[in-house]
Amino acid sequence: MTASRIFILTLLAMLAFASNSLLCRAALKQTGIDAATFTFIRIFSGALALWLLMNVRRRITIDRTATPLAAGTKTRVGFPSPSSSSKRRGDPFSPSETLGGGSLAGKSWATGSLLSRFLRTRLPFHLHTSISRPVLALCFCLAQFRQR
Amino acid sequence: MIFWGLHKGERLDAIQIAGLVVAVTGLVILVFPGLSAPPLIGSILMLGSGVAWGVYSLRGKGVQNPASVTAGNFVRAVPFSVVVWIFFLPWAHVDPAGVGYAIISGAIASGLGYVIWYSALPGLKAASAATVQLSVPVLAATGGILLLGESITLRYVLASVAVLGGIALVVVTLHSQDQTASRVEESRS
Numbered sequence: 001m002t003a004s005r006i007f008i009l010t011l012l013a014m015l016a017f018a019s020n021s022l023l024c025r026a027a028l029k030q031t032g033i034d035a036a037t038f039t040f041i042r043i044f045s046g047a048l049a050l051w052l053l054m055n056v057r058r059r060i061t062i063d064r065t066a067t068p069l070a071a072g073t074k075t076r077v078g079f080p081s082p083s084s085s086s087k088r089r090g091d092p093f094s095p096s097e098t099l100g101g102g103s104l105a106g107k108s109w110a111t112g113s114l115l116s117r118f119l120r121t122r123l124p125f126h127l128h129t130s131i132s133r134p135v136l137a138l139c140f141c142l143a144q145f146r147q148r
Numbered sequence: 149m150i151f152w153g154l155h156k157g158e159r160l161d162a163i164q165i166a167g168l169v170v171a172v173t174g175l176v177i178l179v180f181p182g183l184s185a186p187p188l189i190g191s192i193l194m195l196g197s198g199v200a201w202g203v204y205s206l207r208g209k210g211v212q213n214p215a216s217v218t219a220g221n222f223v224r225a226v227p228f229s230v231v232v233w234i235f236f237l238p239w240a241h242v243d244p245a246g247v248g249y250a251i252i253s254g255a256i257a258s259g260l261g262y263v264i265w266y267s268a269l270p271g272l273k274a275a276s277a278a279t280v281q282l283s284v285p286v287l288a289a290t291g292g293i294l295l296l297g298e299s300i301t302l303r304y305v306l307a308s309v310a311v312l313g314g315i316a317l318v319v320v321t322l323h324s325q326d327q328t329a330s331r332v333e334e335s336r337s
Contacts, residue, residue: 001271003323009268010280016261018287023253026296033246036236040229041250042258047226049259050219057215 160275164318171282171314178285178307215266222259279318286311 027033160168211217233240269277286308292298 003271006268006271009264010272013261013265013268014280014283014287016257016264017281017284018291020253020257020261021284021288022291022295023249023257025292027246027249027253030296031246031249032241032243033250034236034239034241036229036233037240037242038246038250040233041247042254043222043225043229045251045254046258047219047222047254049255050215050222050262053259053263054216054219 160318161321163321164275167314167317167321168279169314170317171279171311174307174310174314175282175285177303178289178311214269215263218262218266219259273322276319276322279315282311283315 024038027038028035208214208217272280289298289304290308293300293304
């Protein structure tokens with residue numbers, strides 16, 4: 001991956017996360033939708049979009065492994081394509097993950113998401129603007145200091 | 149991300165730490181508008197949300213295929229959101245514009261956003277990845293000014309310059325270290 005490609009992808013991701021915050025505020029402040037309905041529709045459409053994207057990516061990966069001669073034309077997809085073995089291990093619907101840590105992570109994600117949705121209706125803008133990620137980054141900074 | 153960076157043995161030099169300090173200071177200036185304490189329930193909820201996100205990030209570190217794991221987690225979160233939605237049904241209010249925002253937020257800003265982020269992540273050092281995320285509130289505040297008609301303040305300008313400048317300092321110096329290292333390797337071989 002070239003440096004400019006990494007830069008553009010990173011910028012796009014940051015813009016997407018920032019627009020999330022804007023969309024939530026616009027929806028909950030300027031339209032009549034309630035936080036619970038908003039959260040449900042948001043998570044549902046997120047799940048649907050990701051599921052579709054993963055299916056598309058899986059198909060591209062399978063195509064490429066099946067027809068090595070056509071690799072040149074098919075490698076230029078937007079996401080990294082891990083080998084099929086690591087892909088199988090990371091399959092979101094595999095039984096081991098459904099039973100193991102994945103579901104706990106799913107729960108904490110849902111809790112976090114719901115709490116932050118709820119917060120957006122209760123707190124002034126500056127306090128709830130994507131607090132969680134910067135807090136994590138802040139922890140990283142503190143960890144760097146403690147090390148010295 | 150914290151432990152990942154430490155585990156990989158990435159260290160920051162003085163310039164990078166200075167950049168981090170500037171960026172974090174800018175963020176604190178941007179996020180906390182005054183000395184007034186936030187409401188108690190809000191603070192507790194915010195803390196809970198932060199802890200849940202932290203647990204999620206730590207449990208998710210080092211997974212083989214983060215994008216597809218995220219997809220699975222979104223699918224698993226759907227039943228929970230249905231339960232909460234049913235619980236709050238008496239207060240439910242469906243608004244077409246609000247539904248549209250929710251779909252864009254979920255499908256594009258979250259779903260596509262995560263896929264893009266996880267595709268960029270292998271190219272970033274853990275320290276850069278943590279640092280660039282400090283830009284999100286600045287971008288959100290900028291969007292609020294451009295799109296939601298919020299007023300532009302001197303504090304916003306100063307804080308944004310500090311955050312973005314700090315991030316640039318960290319990322320650019322990390323990157324140039326890489327180049328120097330590879331040049332040394334080349335000259336050796």
